[in-house]
Amino acid sequence: MARAKTQSAETIDLPALNGEMLTANQNMMAAMLDSHSEERDLLNQLLGQAQMADSFAKFSLTVRTSKLAYVKENKLYRGLKGKKTPDGQGFLAGTWDEFCGLLGRSVAQIDEDISNLRALGEEALDSMSRMGIGYREMRQYRRLPEDQKTALIEVAKTGDKEAFVDLAEEIIAKHAKEKEDLSQRLDETNADYEAQSEVMAKKTAELDKTKQELEKTRKRLQSMPANEVAKELRQEVAAVAYEAESNILGSLREGFAKLEEHAAESGEDHRTFKAGLIRQLEITLATVRSEFHLPDVDDASAPVWLNAAEA
Known part of the structure; x- marks a missing residue:
């Protein structure tokens, strides 16, 4: 196998593949991105990693996600526009959906990884991934108050799974209790509001009735002799x-x-x-x-x- 080529800070080191390892799809992917710019190199290497399942799986989640985030933020996927589709039957529009599909992953999965990276940080995310923390749990952690999320991130960085799980369960339980209390207070506030609305509606009805009675009285007095009035x-x-x-x-x-x-x-x-x-x-x-x-x-x-x- 040829010696790995050194790439720029924005690219990923990808072992050069000999002719025997390249499949028809790999050749097609390589032909799609023929520019030598760093942005084109990044797209080319990410797509190449997707073709090499073993290499892509071993690739660090945080590094991979940071590269994907870079592609999305800078809209580098537009570089695919006009290139032939893998089946050769059409041309690509250069969209984020297409790029994710070429990597063999869904937009939801990649966007979820990017959200986790931004909310939890590379070190904590990498540690949580090694602990086997799933998407559902990470989604819960992202929604925590900032102080609780920060405490959880610091424990995650230590790599102590037992301590992390204990703290996570404690924080999630506390957050759920706070949410329940808030929901109860909201229900009570709504109940008070509804009660006040009923009182106001009753008073409005009484006021309207009083106005009607006064109007009747005014008309009656106008029709009466002065001494009777x-x-x-x-x-x-x-x-x-x-x-x-x-x-x-x-x-x-x-x-x-x-x-x-x-x-x-x-x-x-x-x-x-x-x-x-x-x-x-x-x-x-x-x-x-x-x-x-x-x-x-x-x-x-x-x-x-x-x-x-x-x-």
């Missing part, structure tokens, strides 16, 4: 005042009574707090009185809604 409006306002007084004498008074019981049991004085609430109500009422320039009414013995004329 005044009477109805007074009744509505009196009802609001009655509701406010009922809340004060009911809920507010009940709350004050509970504070009084608590004060008797604990000795804590709530009078200042209660006085503050009363003062705020007084200020609110005084603001309304001032806004509408209302006179003082001396006879406040009976609420206005109990007045026979208003009733």
Whole structure:
């Protein structure tokens, strides 16, 4: 066998083959790439390696993949354009798919190797390959958070398969748990969002109903005599005042009574707090009185809604 020819940094050393070893397909591959440029040499040698199954299998995965990545990134496969197909029945278009097919591998396989190389690095990838780590596992490692992936790569570089497998299982389990927790939080968030949407939809429906009622009332008032409109409006306002007084004498008074019981049991004085609430109500009422320039009414013995004329 002839002495191996030295190639450039971008090419792969390929033993020269004597005439007896060259098959018809090898001759066809050699004829396809007849340029002497480094890029053509690289394509020629990769295709030649594909023809020599034993040599191609022994070729380092990382080195082989780095060369293939170089071909893809620099689109060197375009150099095949116009060359005859292996069967001699047509011409090549110079595509990445065609180039992978000439190597006897699928685009998915080679692209997966390139992705692993870029994500894991040459040293770690080479070590994992020797450990027998498959594509499915490497795909999982690529998807890990950066810090976990870095830790796994460092262990892989040591070549200790047992330590690597233990760490990988621990990290994958942790990552799966984090993913599950994240998915659960997402489900809870979606549930909260749906609940809020239902509440908003209900409030919107209530608001629309209120608007419709107000519109009906407005039209009804427009069709009523002035004295009847005044009477109805007074009744509505009196009802609001009655509701406010009922809340004060009911809920507010009940709350004050509970504070009084608590004060008797604990000795804590709530009078200042209660006085503050009363003062705020007084200020609110005084603001309304001032806004509408209302006179003082001396006879406040009976609420206005109990007045026979208003009733």
